[in-house]
Amino acid sequence: MQEYQKKLPLLFKEIKKVIIGQDEMIQGLLIGLFTEGHVLIEGLPGLAKTLSVSTMAQAVSLNFQRIQFTPDLLPSDIIGTMIFHSGQAEFMTKQGPIFTNILLADEINRAPSKVQSALLEAMEEKQVTIGEKSYALPSPFLVLATQNPIEQEGTFPLPEAQRDRFLFKIKVDYPKEEEEISILQLSLQESNQKEVDSVFSPIDIFNIKNDIKKVHLDKRVQKYIVDLVLATRFPKNYGFPELESLIAIGASPRATVNFPKATKALAYLEGRNFVSIDDVKRLAPSILRHRLILSYEAQAEEITEEKVIHKLLKDLEVQIG
Numbered sequence: 001m002q003e004y005q006k007k008l009p010l011l012f013k014e015i016k017k018v019i020i021g022q023d024e025m026i027q028g029l030l031i032g033l034f035t036e037g038h039v040l041i042e043g044l045p046g047l048a049k050t051l052s053v054s055t056m057a058q059a060v061s062l063n064f065q066r067i068q069f070t071p072d073l074l075p076s077d078i079i080g081t082m083i084f085h086s087g088q089a090e091f092m093t094k095q096g097p098i099f100t101n102i103l104l105a106d107e108i109n110r111a112p113s114k115v116q117s118a119l120l121e122a123m124e125e126k127q128v129t130i131g132e133k134s135y136a137l138p139s140p141f142l143v144l145a146t147q148n149p150i151e152q153e154g155t156f157p158l159p160e161a162q163r164d165r166f167l168f169k170i171k172v173d174y175p176k177e178e179e180e181i182s183i184l185q186l187s188l189q190e191s192n193q194k195e196v197d198s199v200f201s202p203i204d205i206f207n208i209k210n211d212i213k214k215v216h217l218d219k220r221v222q223k224y225i226v227d228l229v230l231a232t233r234f235p236k237n238y239g240f241p242e243l244e245s246l247i248a249i250g251a252s253p254r255a256t257v258n259f260p261k262a263t264k265a266l267a268y269l270e271g272r273n274f275v276s277i278d279d280v281k282r283l284a285p286s287i288l289r290h291r292l293i294l295s296y297e298a299q300a301e302e303i304t305e306e307k308v309i310h311k312l313l314k315d316l317e318v319q320i321g
Contacts, residue, residue, distance in 0.1 A: 061201050067097055067106065120165065140206075169289050215264040233247075277318055289306065
């Protein structure tokens with residue numbers, strides 16, 4: 001396990017050649033990579049969302065494809081289609097850009113729901129169906145999607161079933177002042193295109209995934225994860241009667257399944273072989289924010305998913321023993 005953990009700082013260093021700041025996003029992308037968990041990144045234009053994904057792909061020697069989502073995009077533009085070959089008088093399969101290791105779905109919420117839904121089978125089953133035949137996708141396979149905030153003009157909200165298939169929803173904010181200065185200084189250099197060296201191979205990624213599975217998850221932490229998820233569904237039963245009318249739909253069982261994978265990967269990235277309660281609390285907003293559906297009452301009172309999650313993390317008791 002330690003063999004790969006010792007090389008992780010080199011991976012961060014290579015990515016940081018190009019990306020200034022955005023540490024939470026980079027960490028989330030790496031957790032997604034090492035668990036094959038899809039990641040949704042939300043932020044305004046110009047915050048290095050696309051650049052971060054392409055840089056990570058270079059640093060781990062994985063195949064990478066980018067699709068720019070637009071209102072006129074068709075499902076066949078993503079998964080592929082059947083084309084009639086006149087010379088052989090038969091239909092041939094033309095595979096789409098989804099046949100890759102890392103698929104960047106850029107501005108995914110600029111395409112209508114029928115196109116977004118074309119990703120559902122791929123994200124869950126790691127396969128796609130073209131015509132009457134199913135095709136397995138390469139391993140590893142993960143979708144890293146970017147989106148602008150829903151309030152922006154010309155966007156479509158993602159279907160609930162698709163949102164639930166993302167391991168994380170990461171919110172990206174503007175850089176801090178010192179980071180903005182570094183960005184400016186980098187842009188003034190004659191050649192600001194840094195060469196990113198490969199740190200891990202696909203075989204290394206496979207071995208790291210197996211190492212992460214060995215990270216210890218104590219039963220006390222498991223109980224806290226389950227309590228946290230169930231508190232979003234039945235808040236009154238867990239001492240939060242004030243949230244009963246604010247949460248219309250709580251987190252699905254996919255949240256329960258994703259917590260162990262993500263927290264183990266976080267512990268591994270930080271050089272530990274065990275998961276702590278703090279790991280759960282740190283990742284809870286990214287795992288839960290896109291899975292909660294708030295009531296009209298909550299929207300009227302301008303209560304956000306972030307406020308609900310913060311309340312649960314602040315006051316939910318950790319069971320001892």
